[in-house]
Amino acid sequence: MYDVAVIGAGPAGAVFAAELAAADPARKILLIDGIGDGKGKMCGGLLAPDAQKVLAKLNLTLPNSTLADPQIFAVETVDLVPRRVRHYTRHYLNMDRAAFDAWLLSRVPPSVTVVAGRCFAVTEEGGEYRLRIRRKDGVFEETAACLVGADGANSLVRRRFFQDTMLRYVALQEWYSGDVENIPHYACVFDAKTSDSCSWTIRKDGLALFGGAFRREGCRSAFAEQKSRLESHLGQPFGDPVRREGCFVASPRKWRDFIPGRPGVYLCGEAAGFISASSFEGISSAILSGKLLAESFLGGKNPREIFQRYRRKTLPLRLKLWCKIPKMHILCSPVLRSLIMRSGIQSVKRYR
Numbered sequence: 001m002y003d004v005a006v007i008g009a010g011p012a013g014a015v016f017a018a019e020l021a022a023a024d025p026a027r028k029i030l031l032i033d034g035i036g037d038g039k040g041k042m043c044g045g046l047l048a049p050d051a052q053k054v055l056a057k058l059n060l061t062l063p064n065s066t067l068a069d070p071q072i073f074a075v076e077t078v079d080l081v082p083r084r085v086r087h088y089t090r091h092y093l094n095m096d097r098a099a100f101d102a103w104l105l106s107r108v109p110p111s112v113t114v115v116a117g118r119c120f121a122v123t124e125e126g127g128e129y130r131l132r133i134r135r136k137d138g139v140f141e142e143t144a145a146c147l148v149g150a151d152g153a154n155s156l157v158r159r160r161f162f163q164d165t166m167l168r169y170v171a172l173q174e175w176y177s178g179d180v181e182n183i184p185h186y187a188c189v190f191d192a193k194t195s196d197s198c199s200w201t202i203r204k205d206g207l208a209l210f211g212g213a214f215r216r217e218g219c220r221s222a223f224a225e226q227k228s229r230l231e232s233h234l235g236q237p238f239g240d241p242v243r244r245e246g247c248f249v250a251s252p253r254k255w256r257d258f259i260p261g262r263p264g265v266y267l268c269g270e271a272a273g274f275i276s277a278s279s280f281e282g283i284s285s286a287i288l289s290g291k292l293l294a295e296s297f298l299g300g301k302n303p304r305e306i307f308q309r310y311r312r313k314t315l316p317l318r319l320k321l322w323c324k325i326p327k328m329h330i331l332c333s334p335v336l337r338s339l340i341m342r343s344g345i346q347s348v349k350r351y352r
């Protein structure tokens with residue numbers, strides 16, 4: 001019987017477990033994560049200023065081994081419908097996401113039981129939570145007094161315990177190794193013809209990736225069509241991909257999409273809907289909510305009080321993310337986006 005079972009060891013789950021265990025080593029914590037393919041979570045791997053600020057607050061420095069080449073100072077914003085391009089300064093760190101997650105996980109102290117496996121069922125019985133976990137060597141059952149869902153965009157815990165109507169896009173991404181010199185180091189791509197969201201290109205350690213967020217229905221053909229439209233804009237094909245990946249990405253659209261949980265069942269990171277609707281930046285919110293939930297646990301063991309503390313502590317984060325929703329509507333509106341890009345406000349003029 002564990003005190004806390006955490007499903008998901010991404011930034012949210014890893015930070016929560018590390019912070020709680022460091023402050024209270026006697027607490028019995030179970031941290032479960034689905035066995036990946038070693039390539040890490042599908043991601044752009046850009047560490048935004050907000051995430052850098054959270055790491056600073058945690059007094060953490062980033063090891064060089066988590067960085068990717070090159071570092072980037074601007075985003076090339078491409079609108080494929082009126083074929084308009086603008087550049088804007090950005091202060092992101094270009095990272096190897098798998099190395100970043102492994103580094104966060106390495107901070108989890110040995111007092112935490114880390115299990116490689118996929119939790120496929122959770123039930124609540126007499127105030128306890130029973131988890132069924134599929135591991136390489138079979139199916140196991142564990143019990144815990146409370147549950148933390150840090151299991152990302154398609155959270156099992158969220159779907160199981162809460163009314164969940166949050167919009168999720170399908171994110172598709174391909175990696176290319178051929179002639180990538182003409183692919184922008186970092187581009188944000190809009191194409192109203194194939195998606196009402198955005199796409200991106202990023203160069204990393206000699207490879208280039210192209211990915212985007214699409215409505216579930218017809219996502220593969222929309223990705224293929226957008227890729228070919230971008231290739232014709234760039235004047236060169238991407239070539240054969242060396243890697244293809246896909247996952248869900250959450251897109252909160254209303255206040256109710258942010259769900260911190262309820263007494264006994266807590267959500268953090270993207271499972272709680274804590275991701276920017278306008279940019280899909282979610283690492284900062286995952287780390288911050290993991291830290292705030294650990295702090296809430298340290299204030300006392302009553303589940304109702306833990307929940308009240310967590311809800312109060314995450315209010316500024318939820319308000320900040322809520323303010324990203326109108327920004328997303330502006331950026332994803334072809335007319336408003338066109339006006340902004342035409343005006344050139346805050347853009348950087350490149351020397352020829």
Ligand SMILES: Cc1cc2nc3c(=O)[nH]c(=O)nc-3n(C[C@H](O)[C@H](O)[C@H](O)COP(=O)(O)OP(=O)(O)OC[C@H]3O[C@@H](n4cnc5c(N)ncnc54)[C@H](O)[C@@H]3O)c2cc1C
Nearest residue numbers: 008010011012034043044045046119152269270282283286
């Ligand atoms: C394509 C794409 C690009 C992105 N690019 C960026 C970016 O450049 N910068 C940025 O800040 N954010 C980016 N994001 C968002 C960011 O990746 C997420 O918001 C962030 O990873 C959320 O962290 P998390 O810990 O909440 O969840 P995750 O990082 O998703 O971690 C959840 C973990 O839970 C595990 N898990 C899930 N279900 C189960 C289960 N049933 N049993 C066991 N384990 C389970 C998964 O294996 C995973 O390790 C991107 C997202 C996508 C999809």
